[in-house]
Amino acid sequence: MSQAQINSYQAVQAEIMKRIQGREWPPGTLIPGEMELAEAFGCARATVNRALRELAETGILERKRRAGTRVALNPVRKAVLDIPITRHEIESRGAAYGYNLVERTRAGPTPTVQARLELPADADMLHVSCMHLADQRPFQFEDRWVHIPAAPGILEAPLDRLSANEWLVQEVPYSHGRILFSAANATPREAELLEVAEGSALFIVERTTWLACSPITFVRMSYRADYSMVTEL
The missing domain is CATH 3.40.1410.10 (Chorismate lyase-like)
Incomplete structure (x- = not known):
């Protein structure tokens, strides 16, 4: 993937998911930090941050302050309930x-x-x-x-x-x-x-x-x- 292609948070998410699914980062793995990923992907740290945050919200990643980001051992998809009128x-x-x-x-x-x-x-x-x-x-x-x-x-x-x-x-x-x-x-x-x-x-x-x-x-x-x-x- 070229730098031009990876300048969006969706592209960063796709690359992270590719590495998880390819077992490069198996469950429980501590993945590189935001700065390291931003440098590797050739994008802004804020782009990486948004990608990681949304993957954490889906249960695929686990993020803890000062402890870094890990691939979840037991990924859980969350049901989303809107407030209906x-x-x-x-x-x-x-x-x-x-x-x-x-x-x-x-x-x-x-x-x-x-x-x-x-x-x-x-x-x-x-x-x-x-x-x-x-x-x-x-x-x-x-x-x-x-x-x-x-x-x-x-x-x-x-x-x-x-x-x-x-x-x-x-x-x-x-x-x-x-x-x-x-x-x-x-x-x-x-x-x-x-x-x-x-x-x-x-x-x-x-x-x-x-x-x-x-x-x-x-x-x-x-x-x-x-x-x-x-x-x-």
Whole structure:
């Protein structure tokens, strides 16, 4: 590969993968440092850095400060889950979307929300719950807490006709988050809103999102037992 061809981070990644797959760098191998690779490939160190960083994010490489970069012993591909706009998800299933605001209150966080978002008891929060409907039938009950300082404009958002989910995805950037999948029995409130028997099995998704060190939102989404989710590896 010529220097002209290797001036992109994608070309650097391709060359690194070639050496890994050719067993020049087998699993567990400490590969050369950024400066050495930049010199060998005839490109900028920043180009090498981006290539290594993205390969580490896929699980192919392991990077540790002061310890260098190694080929992972057990490479793990990571599933990528985007934050969907629920309206789009329903419409993609060929159903008509409906929305009902259930509650909108400015209040301090509950102990659970405090723990999930690492916030003090007097944090300024907006509690919003709503129903998402598919062909006029319950699809998802969304129970959300938003950290107001991290979401400028949320208090003026038209949440009577636009879900907090859709507003946040469009208006507030995030850097990382955490998703928890679980099963639970329907509480009396969930049973009424989702039109199922109390105690019925529900599929639960809980998600927290952050922008750097600033927590943005915690949401609990409840689905009927027939809900299914598809992602890609």
